Amino acid sequence: MSRTGIVFCLSLLLLVPGPVLAAEPFPSVAMFEWQRDGAVENGFREGVQRRYPEARFYVYSAAEDPELLQRFLDEAATRDHDLYYVAGTAAARRVLAAEKKKPVVFTMVQAPVEEGLIASWETSENNATGISNRVPILNQLKALRRISSFRTLGVLYNPTNPDSRQQLLELERLQPFLDYEVLRLPVTAAPQVRDLRFSGPLAPEAVYLTHDPLIERLGHSVLERINGANLPSLAADMSLVTRRGALLGLVPDEYRIGRLAALSAMKIFEGSSPTAIPSSALDFFMVALNMHTVREIDVQVPFSLLVIADTIVR
Template identity: 25%
Template sequence: MLLCLPFAAFYSYADTKAEQKFVAITAIVEHPALDNVRKGVEDELKDNGYIDGENLKLQFASAQGSSANAAQIAKQFVANKPDAIVGIATPSSQALVATTKLIPIVFTAVTDPVAAKLTPSWDASKTNVTGVSDALSLDSQIEMMLKIKPDAKKIGYVYSPSEINSTIILKQLQIELEKRGMKIIAAPAQRTSDISTAARSLKGKVDMIYTTTDNNVVSSYEALAKIANESKIPLVASNPESAERGAIAALGMSYYDLGRQAGKIVIRILNGEKPGDIPPQVGNITQLTINKKAAERQGITLSEDVLKSAAKIVEK
C-alpha cells in the first residue's frame, strides 16, 4: 500500500494483517545521520522477531525539512492508529506530541526533550512519550577541538536559529568556552541556502568552525566543508557522518546505535509496556571519526594521539 501526500514521500512496507503490529516512523529530513537512526530502529525490530510483511507493518514519511509538513504527517499517522510512532529529530517529535496524547511516541535524535517540551522531566513521564536523546558532553567536545587545534580561542558556530537543539547548545557552549578563556562566534543560517554565506562570514574571525546535528546544516554539509577548505578554517562536528562529508573530526553518537536503542524501547511498548513508565534515555555509544584528507585541505596536521584515538579514519 502506498500513501502519497504532495509534501512528503510515504513508504508502506507491508499490507495490514490481523496479527501485525504497526509502527510508523517520521523524520524531519533525510540525511546520513537521521537515515542511520531509522535503519537502527528497523534493524532492531527485525533482529527481535518483528518481520516486515509478516508480523509487522512499517510506514515512513519524511517532512523534507518543513515543520508544516511534519505537522501534516503527524495528523496522518495518528489517523492511521499505529501501535507506536517514532519521531526522528526535534521538529518531527514535537509535531507528534502536539497531535496525540494517546498513541505511544518514541523520540530519538533529540538533544533536550525537556527544553523541547516533549517530556516534563528526565523521569518517566506518565504520558504517551519517551525516547532517546543524543545529548553529548560539551567538555569532551571542547577537548576534541583543542586536540585538533591547541591554540584555538575563537570558535565559529553555524546553526539554524529555529532549531531548539542548536540554540540550547549555543548557550551552553558560550558558558563552557568562557570558562577556558575561549569565545564563540555564532553565524545563523535560517535555510540550507544560507549555510555557505554564514560560513563565509566567519573567515578571518575564527580559529575553527564547530557544528552540531543541526538538520539544516547537516543537510548542506558539503557546502559548509567547501568554504572551510577554501578559507583554511578547521571544521569539526558532533556527529560521525559529518567527518565523512568534510569535517576534520567528529566526536558524537553513533546514530545507527542510537536508532537501535530507540528500537529497543519500541519493542518494549509493542510487548505491552507503557511509554510513560519508561524514563527517557541518553545514547550510550559515542565514537571519534577522523578525516585525514579534510585535515590536509584545511591546513591541519593531526597528532599521532588523535589518530590513535579514532574509532574510524576516513581518507577521502
C-alpha cells in the first residue's frame, strides 16, 4: 500500500456483533485530527476498546492543513468506516461539510451550537454529536480574582481560530458583570509577540491566554514577557501552566472528554442516531497552579485555592 500519511492503530479480539457495523466484524473508526494526537484521543480509543477490543482506528493527522484534511476525507470516503471522529472546531466544520451521512463524533469544540455544527445541545438535527471542551469562563475569572483584583485583562487570542475567538467574545460579554475591560492581543504569527505590550501605561493588569495551538507553541516566549512584567496569567490550556509558566489554569480533563466521546460512539455502534444523542461538556474541571511563577511574580495565592488544585508545579 502506498504511504498516504495515514497511521493505522489496530488491536485484535473477538467482538459482539452490532447492528450498524460495516462488513468487518469490528468497528472501523476514521479519526481526523487537526492537531497532534493527545490525551483526548487516547481516552477515546481506550474507551471504545473497553467495549469493542477489536476496534480498528485509522488516524488521519491533518497538522492544521485544510488541503491535507480534504485529501484524507477523500481517502476515507473510499473505505467502509462505521464512524468519523474529529477533534477541534476547524476540522469538525470541514468534516461535517464534506460528510452528511456517516455518524460523526466531535471533541475539543468550544461552542458547537454557536459555530453552527449542531442545532442544539439536546439534538444536533444532523449526523453529529460530541463532547465540548468548554470551561465556564466566569469560573476561570473568579479564580483569577482570588489572586489579583485586575481591572484590565489582556486577552491573547488567534483571530484565525474559531475556538480562540469564541473565548474572546465570552470574555468581552462578561466585562460589565465583573467590572473589567478587555484589551485585545491578537497573534497570528511568532514575530507579533515582540510587539505585544505587557508594561507601561497601556498594559493590562492580568493576561488570559486562550486555547490555541499557535499560542501553545509560542507560550514560552510570551510567558517570559508576561512574567517579566509581573503580571498574573490565566491559561485555558494545561500545558501552558505545567510546561510554559502560566500562573493559573482552570481546564477540562481532556482524557475524560475522550472517554465521554467514546460512550457516544458506542451508542452509535449499538444503533442510536447521532441526533438522538445529546452533546455535552464536562461538569467538572482541573485546577493547575504554577508555584515557580507565584514566586517569580510575587503574588499571594489563597489557601482555599491551593487546596483545590489538581496540579501544582513546585
